[in-house]
Amino acid sequence: MEGTLDSPARTSGGGDIYLPRPATLLSVSAMTASDAFFELALDGPEDLGHLPGQFVEVSVPGMGEAPISVCSSPTRKGSFQMLVRRIGSVTQALHRKSPGDKVGIRGPFGTSFPMEGELKGKNLLFVAGGIGLAPLRSAIQYALDRRGDFGRIAILAGTRSAAERLFTGELLEWKRRNDLTLLETVDQPSPGWAGQVGLITGLFGMLRLEPGPWAALVCGPPVMYRFVLRELRRLQVPSREVHVSLERRMKCGVGKCGHCQINGLYVCQQGPVFRAGDLFDLKEAL
Ligand SMILES: Cc1cc2nc3c(=O)[nH]c(=O)nc-3n(C[C@H](O)[C@H](O)[C@H](O)COP(=O)(O)OP(=O)(O)OC[C@H]3O[C@@H](n4cnc5c(N)ncnc54)[C@H](O)[C@@H]3O)c2cc1C
Numbered sequence: 516m517e518g519t520l521d522s523p524a525r526t527s528g529g530g531d532i533y534l535p536r537p538a539t540l541l542s543v544s545a546m547t548a549s550d551a552f553f554e555l556a557l558d559g560p561e562d563l564g565h566l567p568g569q570f571v572e573v574s575v576p577g578m579g580e581a582p583i584s585v586c587s588s589p590t591r592k593g594s595f596q597m598l599v600r601r602i603g604s605v606t607q608a609l610h611r612k613s614p615g616d617k618v619g620i621r622g623p624f625g626t627s628f629p630m631e632g633e634l635k636g637k638n639l640l641f642v643a644g645g646i647g648l649a650p651l652r653s654a655i656q657y658a659l660d661r662r663g664d665f666g667r668i669a670i671l672a673g674t675r676s677a678a679e680r681l682f683t684g685e686l687l688e689w690k691r692r693n694d695l696t697l698l699e700t701v702d703q704p705s706p707g708w709a710g711q712v713g714l715i716t717g718l719f720g721m722l723r724l725e726p727g728p729w730a731a732l733v734c735g736p737p738v739m740y741r742f743v744l745r746e747l748r749r750l751q752v753p754s755r756e757v758h759v760s761l762e763r764r765m766k767c768g769v770g771k772c773g774h775c776q777i778n779g780l781y782v783c784q785q786g787p788v789f790r791a792g793d794l795f796d797l798k799e800a801l
C-alpha cells in the first residue's frame with residue numbers, strides 16, 4: 516500500500532473525507548514531560564481500518580485539528596493508539612483531555628509501510644529517531660504479531676536524553692526477546708543511564724546483519740535521514756528497500772490545501788511513507 520510518486524495511496528477510511536468521526540478516549544497517560552499516550556476507539560462498531568505508517572487528523576472542538584500517526588498495529592483490534600507531543604494549540608488541548616472525552620477523527624490517510632506486500636519474508640531493520648518511534652511502532656507491533664512472516668528483526672532507537680525515551684515498557688520487552696535485536700542510544704549522558712551515548716548513526720557499527728534481503732524502515736527528525744541513508748548504503752541495503760516516513764506541515768491531509776508540498780509532491784497523499792530512492796532528486800525532501 517506504499518504509494519509511489521505516480522500512484523498516491525488510499526486516502527480515507529471511507530465516507531466523507533472532510534467529516535470527522537466521533538471517537539472516545541479510553542485512556543490518557545503521560546509518557547515524558549512533553550509526550551502523552553492515548554488509547555481511543557471510534558464510536559460505533561467500526562474499526563479505524565488503518566495500515567502501519569498511516570496518520571489520522573485528530574480534531575478538538577473549538578481548537579482545530581492536527582495530523583497524528585497511529586502508533587498501534589491494525590493487528591490489535593477494537594481500539595487504536597497515538598503518542599502526542601505537546602507543541603501548540605491542538606496538541607496542548609489534547610494533553611488536557613481525560614478518559615471518556617470525545618475527539619474527532621478523519622482518516623486514516625496517506626501511504627503505509629508495505630508489511631503485507633513486498634516487506635513480507637524480508638529481514639527488517641527499523642531506525643527510529645525520537646518521536647519517529649511512534650509511526651514505526653505500528654509496523655514493529657505488526658511484524659511481531661505476524662512474526663513468522665518476517666526474517667530477522669533489528670531495531671535502532673535514539674533519543675536526545677534518557678528522559679525522552681518513549682515506550683520504555685515495550686523497549687524492555689523487545690530487549691528481552693531473543694527473536695529481535697534492539698540497540699538504543701541517547702545523545703547526552705545523564706545520571707542513571709548506563710546504556711550507549713551518541714548519535715543513532717553510532718549504533719550501525721554495532722550491528723551484525725546476517726546475509727539476506729534486508730529492508731529498512733526509517734523515521735526521525737529531518738536532520739537524521741541523510742546520515743542514516745549513508746549508513747544504510749554502507750551496509751548495502753538498496754535504496755529501493757529503504758522506506759522513510761516524512762513529516763511535513765499539513766493542514767487538510769487530503770491534497771487540497773498545498774501546505775505539505777515539497778517541489779510539487781503532496782506528502783499527505785503521496786506520503787508520508789516513501790521509498791528513499793524516489794526522493795533523491797527532490798530538493799528539500801531528505
Ligand atoms: C504525517 C504526520 C504525522 C505526525 N505524527 C505525529 C505523532 O504521531 N505525534 C505527534 O506528537 N506529532 C505528530 N505530527 C506532528 C503534529 O502534527 C504537530 O505537532 C501538530 O500539528 C502541531 O499542532 P498544534 O496545533 O499543537 O501546534 P501549532 O499551534 O500548529 O504550532 C505551534 C508551533 O509549533 C510549530 N509546529 C507545528 N507543527 C509542527 C511540526 N510538524 N514540526 C515542527 N514544528 C511544528 C509551529 O510552527 C508553531 O511554531 C505529525 C505530523 C505529520 C505531518
Ligand code: FES
Nearest residue numbers: 766768772773783
Ligand atoms: S495537507 Fe493539504 S495538501 Fe497536503
